[in-house]
Amino acid sequence: MSLRSSLSFVLFSASCLGAAGLFAAEPVWTAKPGPWGELEVRTVYLEPPEALLALVAKPTKVTRWTFEQTTPGGVREIMARANVPAEVIERLISPVRMAASGNSVVILPELSDLQAIGPEARGALYLELAKHAANEYQRDPVFILGGDVDDWLQGVTLTPAQQALFRKLLWRRGAALVFSDVQALLSLASSDEELTSVFRAITRVRSLVVELRLPLTTDRQAFIDYWSAGQTDAPRLAFVRAITQRRARQTVDITHFLPSIFRQRTYTFPEMDLGLKGRFPDCHWTSLNFFNLTPNDVFLDPRLASEHLLKNYEVVDPPYRFGDVLCFLEEAEGLHTCVYVADDIVLTKNGDSILAAWALMQLKDVDSIYRRSPAARVQGYRLKR
Numbered sequence: 001m002s003l004r005s006s007l008s009f010v011l012f013s014a015s016c017l018g019a020a021g022l023f024a025a026e027p028v029w030t031a032k033p034g035p036w037g038e039l040e041v042r043t044v045y046l047e048p049p050e051a052l053l054a055l056v057a058k059p060t061k062v063t064r065w066t067f068e069q070t071t072p073g074g075v076r077e078i079m080a081r082a083n084v085p086a087e088v089i090e091r092l093i094s095p096v097r098m099a100a101s102g103n104s105v106v107i108l109p110e111l112s113d114l115q116a117i118g119p120e121a122r123g124a125l126y127l128e129l130a131k132h133a134a135n136e137y138q139r140d141p142v143f144i145l146g147g148d149v150d151d152w153l154q155g156v157t158l159t160p161a162q163q164a165l166f167r168k169l170l171w172r173r174g175a176a177l178v179f180s181d182v183q184a185l186l187s188l189a190s191s192d193e194e195l196t197s198v199f200r201a202i203t204r205v206r207s208l209v210v211e212l213r214l215p216l217t218t219d220r221q222a223f224i225d226y227w228s229a230g231q232t233d234a235p236r237l238a239f240v241r242a243i244t245q246r247r248a249r250q251t252v253d254i255t256h257f258l259p260s261i262f263r264q265r266t267y268t269f270p271e272m273d274l275g276l277k278g279r280f281p282d283c284h285w286t287s288l289n290f291f292n293l294t295p296n297d298v299f300l301d302p303r304l305a306s307e308h309l310l311k312n313y314e315v316v317d318p319p320y321r322f323g324d325v326l327c328f329l330e331e332a333e334g335l336h337t338c339v340y341v342a343d344d345i346v347l348t349k350n351g352d353s354i355l356a357a358w359a360l361m362q363l364k365d366v367d368s369i370y371r372r373s374p375a376a377r378v379q380g381y382r383l384k385r
Contacts, residue, residue: 035226036342038213046205046357063183066134067105082124123171141178145206145365156201176368207359211251220244227257229323230385265358282352287325287337313381325381328370336370
């Protein structure tokens with residue numbers, strides 16, 4: 001081998017080793033085996049397209065807390081119960097930070113106030129703020145699914161100062177690690193580009209990339225029966241049957257096994273024309289259209305969606321099957337629905353926002369978003385055949 005060839009080989013080997021190290025650093029795990037086959041799972045963060053971000057109103061740089069149906073004295077009591085430091089309370093209820101109008105109190109905390117509140121006190125205070133619709137990011141915070149802050153920060157273009165602030169102002173909502181001080185992050189932005197970077201970061205959606213390992217190790221007919229879900233004439237079954245014959249070691253993305261609507265929609269954000277009916281598709285539209293060849297927009301109406309679920313689906317308990325609708329219930333209220341895929345993986349659209357992508361998620365992560373109290377439970381529903 002010539003010197004030039006030897007050098008090329010060394011450089012190629014080094015680059016391969018570097019790439020291997022990079023890929024090894026990605027979070028990856030194997031799902032529990034079952035009739036769905038052996039599944040390999042990784043995470044991916046979906047960012048809204050630039051054209052979509054341009055259409056959405058951005059938050060201001062001013063942090064604003066709204067307390068409804070209370071008085072300045074009541075706000076003081078709320079903060080004291082949350083164990084907000086006494087000196088911080090005094091600053092926050094001073095005339096330069098607080099304004100009272102009728103039975104509503106608005107407070108404008110500064111960055112130093114936010115940083116002086118510890119995570120436990122922040123969690124208790126923000127749970128109170130979440131009761132009022134005006135406090136958007138306390139009601140619907142940014143979720144660090146899986147609790148891995150390093151993984152969440154790895155793909156963002158926040159400045160070092162913004163990343164440090166993000167870490168400092170995290171709090172826990174139940175089992176979930178969350179972030180609410182979006183305006184504080186924006187206040188550290190020094191250019192339009194940095195403002196856009198912050199908004200892009202907080203609107204990302206964490207999803208799963210799930211791949212089937214081949215050759216198939218589970219029973220071939222059980223595999224076909226599982227992914228057919230009783231639809232013996234479904235177009236996707238031609239591919240499902242075909243891959244059971246593969247003998248080479250390889251992987252196949254399981255989105256190929258989804259019905260056609262969601263084979264196309266998974267990992268995407270809604271297009272603008274999907275909102276022409278007055279609202280964008282939500283979790284119920286997603287769950288009840290799962291097996292349809294063409295989407296039925298009647299499910300945009302929560303009342304009609306509920307009636308359809310109760311009439312055309314039967315109540316089922318675990319183990320769930322592909323296509324079962326999982327409904328998060330608290331007392332008589334339906335909080336959310338998603339579609340069971342395999343193991344602990346579901347297809348979900350978390351809300352009717354244009355910034356809510358169709359994503360594959362772990363059921364425990366969906367639970368952390370929608371479980372508001374210990375009384376909440378998950379009930380399965382299966383389409384009647």
